Amino acid sequence: MNGDNNITVRQFLLMVILFTIGSSLLAIPSNAAVSMKQGAWIPIITGMGCNCLILLILMKTVHRYPKLTFVEINSLLLGKWVGTLVSLMWILTAFIGGVCPLVYYMGHFITTQIMTTTPDYIINIIFSALLVMGLLLGLQTMARAAEILFPVVAVLIAALIGFVSPKIQLEHFQPVWEAGVRPILKTTLDYVSFAGFPLVFFLSIYPSSVRTGTKASKTFVLGSLIGGMLLLLATAACIGVLGAETTARLFYPSYALAKRINIAEFITRIEVIVAAIWIITLFFETIIYFYASMKGLAQLLKLSDERALALPLGVLAAVLSMVVYHNSAYQQEWDERTWPFWVMTVGLFYPLLLLAVGAIRKKKIP
Known part of the structure; x- marks a missing residue:
């Protein structure tokens, strides 16, 4: 990729933080409280440790080929046919398992919590259009947007925790x-x-589109840890204020948490704080999934500019988001029973496969 399109280390850090928070802000507190009750904060700490190990594997996988993306490394190490199959699975996971469900989440949240008379598909279309617009403007523009919006997210999270802490x-x-x-x-x-x-x-x-390349490895880990700490604070606040039983029962406990804010009967009903945090972070999470699927598919198709796929994939995402889940019960069952093992395949087993093949073949970049 042209160096002019590369992002800075700070931009990369902020995108990792926003991605980590993303849909987890509303999903993790409830899911953790169902199994762990009042100890819902404990698995977040252990999960942060596991994330560091996962990142170590990911970085070891790509550091030997710092100029290549995951799809290009697949083709180099696994050959044309096997590499293409693995890449297609990776791309489908990013798009079908990432982009489409997140567009659904946005529509479901807005139409059930804020704009209850608005049809889901209206929100899904608007959100998909915003994603396409961002991708057409390019990765560097989206990274600059993360620099602008991250302080907003940080201030809103601080305000939320500060208001509910009493x-x-x-x-x-x-x-x-x-x-x-x-x-x-x-x-x-x-x-x-x-x-x-x-x-x-x-x-x-990473590392092909980050200006410092593999030197940004500590930033990768730091971003994941900061995002995890913010999720830990949000989960602890939900348990501490709402209680474990209520947190487990609610679909969006962190949103309900904000409804409890009441300062001198003047500052009340400001759950828009959580809504704003979630909309911003979910947007950047979806952008990363979308960019990965778009760029990976463009590399498989040998396209010179991946942005040519932004509009058709955006239309497809808006359509599939309406059918990806039958209902909320199906969504919860999918997220609990299917998604963890599906994403584990592409997020752990595939990198381990590439790491093993790379160690055996010791193939150099042509």
């Missing part, structure tokens, strides 16, 4: 270790499936 009740965290080891493992897998394994899609950007 309502936190320490007894909601007791007893600490009631659930046992097995629920911790299950909930850690849930966390990693949302905020760990999907980091593999940054290999369409």
Whole structure:
């Protein structure tokens, strides 16, 4: 890629943080509370440790080929046919398992919590159009947008935690270790499936499109840890204010948390804080999935400019988002039983495969 299109280390850091928060902000507190009750914060800490190990594997996979993307490394190490099949699976996971569900989440959240009389497809079309617009403007433009919007997210998260902290009740965290080891493992897998394994899609950007290349490895890890810490604070706030039972029962507990804010009967009903945080972070999470699928497909098709695929893929995402889930119950079952093992395949097993093949073949870049 042309160096003029590369992003800076700071931009890369902010995109990793926003991606990590993304859909996890609304999904993780509820999912963790179902299994872990008042100890819902524990698997986030263990999950952050697992994410560091995953990133170590990802970085070792690509550091030998710093100028190549994940798709190009597949072709180099696995050959034309096997490499293409692995790349297609990776691209389909990014698009069908990432972009389309996230567009659905946006429509579902807006139409059930904010604009209840608006049809889902209207929100899905608008969100898809914004994604296409961002991708047409290019990766560097989206990275600059992350620089502008991240301070907004940071201030809103600080405001949310600050406003609800007086309502936190320490007894909601007791007893600490009631659930046992097995629920911790299950909930850690849930966390990693949302905020760990999907980091593999940054290999369409890192290190080939980051100006310092492999020197940004510490930034990659730091971004994941900062995002995890923010999710940890949000989950702890939900448990501390709402209680474990209420958090587990609610579909969007962090949004309900903001409804509890009441300062002197003046500052109330400002759940728009969580809505704004989630819309911004979900946008950047979806952009990364979308960019990975678009760029990977363009490389397979030998297109000179991946942006030619932005509009057709955007239209396809808007259509598929309406059928990707039958209903909310199906969505929850899919997210819990299918998605973790699907994304584990492309986010852990494929990189391990490339790492092993690369160690055996020691193939150089032609």
